[in-house]
Amino acid sequence: MVRYLLSLRGLIGTLTSRELKARYRGSLLGFVWSLANPLLLLAVYTLVFDVIFKPRMAGASPYSVFLLTGLFPWIWLSTSLIEATSSLLTNAALIRKAVFPAEVLPVVAVLANLVHFLFALPIILGALVVARYLGYSVGGWSILLLPACIAVLLPFAAGIGLALAALNVHFKDTRDLLQNLLTLLFFLTPILYPVAGLAHLPWLLRVMSLNPGTPFVRLFQETLFYGRVPDVGLWLQAAGLAVLAWTVGGWIFRRLSPTLVEAV
């Protein structure tokens, strides 16, 4: 599968750039929106949580910066999955009328959202720099491990995306199931609160550790916010999930691919 997709990298590249261009087609500011959106989020979170509420949670201050470091990877993951799920249906014209490698479409959805994540990155970095300047002990050289974090989340998202895309063709409820599940999982992932703040609720910690999204979000928080090198256990956990998702997702997609064109 990987080698096959690599052989199609030209097509994937073209489609990804098309996806990005299509999003801002006709808008005056274009890619500036990719920056403006997270910047606005940062401003609002800062106002609400660091000025008005001031939540006192161990290991999460300044809170707005903590929130962003977990939230942006989560947005990448969840938006990717939602877009990947409907990717085959929205591009039905392509796969019905040409010999089109359908597996490309979910992958393109994940990659396009990766680019959006990368666009938001300067905002996170800027926030970290400002926070450090204000005396908070956030960030560090561990940020160099960011590409590795991306490298494990990418196959995880793509694998699940492949499976969901193929399943959604046959079973359109997949999309709604996914959306509700993601809303639920959002609160079960340590994005709004740090893991450290849950020491007094061991049952919740256990539930959270069952959430496949948790290790990935924590990887980003560790490298970006805490400025720590994530421990080996966390890496292994994330990498294991990524391999599993990619293998199973790819298998489901291949299994369903002969019937996709007529069902779509």
Add this chain to the structure above:
Amino acid sequence: MDLQAPFSYFGGSGVSESKPVAGLGPEAGPKVRVENVCKQFRRTAPGFRLRTLKSALVDRNLVGGLSPEESIQAVRNVSFEVAAGEAFGLIGSNGSGKSTLLKLLAGILQPTSGRVLVDGRVAALIELGAGFHPEISGRENIFINGAVLGLSRRQIEERYDDIVAFSGLEDFVEEPVKNYSSGMYVRLGFAVAVHTDPDVLMVDEVLSVGDEAFAHRCLHRIEELLSRGKTLLFVSHSLTLVEDLCDRVLWMDRGQARLLGEPRRVVDAYRESVAEAEGRRHLEAKEAAEEPNSDSDSGAAEESRRWGSGEARILRARLLARRAGGSPGSPPPHEEAEDPTRGPSALPGTLGGLEPMEERYHLHSGEDVTFELEVTSPEGLEDVVVGIGIATPRGVEIWGTNTDLAGWRSERFEGTTVVRIECPRLRLAAGEYRLDLAVHARDGAPYDYRQGLFSFSVTAPQPQVGPYAVHHRWHFGPEIRWAERGDGVVGEDDDNNEESTRRAR
């Protein structure tokens, strides 16, 4: 438009790839091989979603364990081979499985059973368009399409100008494809497809959408590909085009391969069957109109109208022609002079003495036909004229006459009688016709006037202009030489023999 420019790049790598024509080269085996291919579709039944998913996961198809009424057999047990360099046509009515078959060949669909083998790079244009994305520009679609068809970005860049020039869309490539007309869509799709240098080009009903000039350019390009040993699979409803372009033609009928062979023979057989079906439809329409309860105007067929005083009435009318068993084109040994004034004095005697005729509403141009009507006048009339007219469905009169024009003066008509109008060698052009019959007084006052009493269709061996197939013969001086001899004569005995021998070949 410079036709040479778009082809220039073939001077490079393309030439080395070009293969010897079918049957000559070492690898002259079939380019396309179809073995007992069946394709079943499931009918859309909501509520079986999970079962569908299970079937897709377990059986890897969508029709596992379906009962016959839950599925549609789009293609049944079709087998054929197409050699390299061959132009292969697929014809058939809508829903006959042509396009499904082409999708199976292109690899877009997987057969339910059987095998499809295609050797080489395939470019397919299915159902008007090669899978463009509506929201993005023509330029980007060229790149996506080219990538899908297996070209690298650099190869597409090299050919980009040729593609745009060929499509003739220079002014519109930056526009989103959704704003294109269907003609522009097809032009772009065809341009990309032929510039990917395919070994097998599959085209589904594309040339009929573009304008005349583009159709010519496409044909030019297709011929050029064929001459370089590339293979063409061609689906079209334009039978003349199929006849011109293809080396062999397959006629698909309700999912099955009905006839495979030389284009002229297959196309003729297909036309024949279409006309027969139309003839049956005309008969059914006529019978439905004759149902006693649908006698009123409300129940009558579309264009049929009836008016008159009712002093005389047309009870029924039929179209008779020779029983279809004989060879259709060959006219009967009709040696009598064609004398229109030959009176109906012979009529009562010949009523039973006619050769075996059958009621039929599908004719071959030049056939001997008889219109028969039954007229009644219970009260009795002195002044009666019987008239007949043939018109196109839109009401253009082709021919009409009546007993008065032919010089018959009535003395007395009482009771019910049969009138036959014999038309030896009725040379109508191919098409649909409507029959009008009337009984009226000499001054035109109608007793019973029936417009569009029934319709019938005519097939002709060759296309022509206008409604009447004039009997003609071509003669040329020796200065003009012909690579192929045409027909030139319609309905003449010896030529029909020649025609039938050619069909037999």
